[in-house]
Amino acid sequence: MRSTFNSWYEKKMRATPELSEETDTIENWLDNIKTIAIVGISRNRYKDSHFVGRYLQNAGYNIIPVNPGADEILGNKAYPDLKSIPETVDAVDVFISPDYVPEVVNQALEIDPKVIWLQLGTGDHPDEKQKAEEAGTLLVQNRCMKVDHQFLIRDRDKGK
Template identity: 40%
Template sequence: MTFENPSRERIKEILANAGAIAVVGLSDNPDRVSHMVAAAMQARGYRIIPVNPNADRILGEKCYASLDDIPEEIDLVNVFRRSETVVPIAEDAVRKGAKVFWLQQGVYNEEAASICRQGGLEVIMDRCIKVEDAVLNPRGV
């Protein structure tokens, strides 16, 4: 069965209900796309939790080395990693009890999607969370 993202209406609901968003691969370099996207989402009121083993703080938030190290519940895992590296992150997201596994634009992995779906997570792949939020929730912020 070929993967299909949720409907735009469902993605809008997911974003409306997103509490803590763990951003795996969030760079501390403001010139990197992951940093720009996470900063924009934070500016729009989303709670961002950086996952980067090489930094202490990003966007004013404490960084964690992995999803397992985050001491709170995670609603959404947003991934900025190469497609071939996301299977272990999917396994971590299931173990952590996240609700949604979101692979950024250009990132697609059927095995990771299957792992997450079997673990009860909704999956979105090859979509930019910032673009989706701007289109579906135009707040002018």
């Protein structure tokens, strides 16, 4: 039996044709990405960014921490910025102040991820969304990668 929250999530994320299409696209990307750079991930395990990173790591994704003030987070080498990462990044998950989002999106587009994900609290950025789309990159905003994974992938896979 599905929980009340699962039912709410399903109704909310598929409330309109546009949201339903976006949710289907997100599910497809979450199925196909392997490496996620998390910009602004905290060393503090009680912060949302750290919790989300740990959840995604436990779900099987390769997490690359991006935090200029850290050497290592979640047992992985941390990098000061996206351009310093020596491997291919499929997705960039962003946990930073809305003021810095344009700079991070520009940096992300230089490394050519499949998805740029602006977490809840990073604001609406229509110019950045358009810039990403023109570059052929999906930009998701105002959604949580952990929550979407939990309800679109994890719960689906439990039934297998």
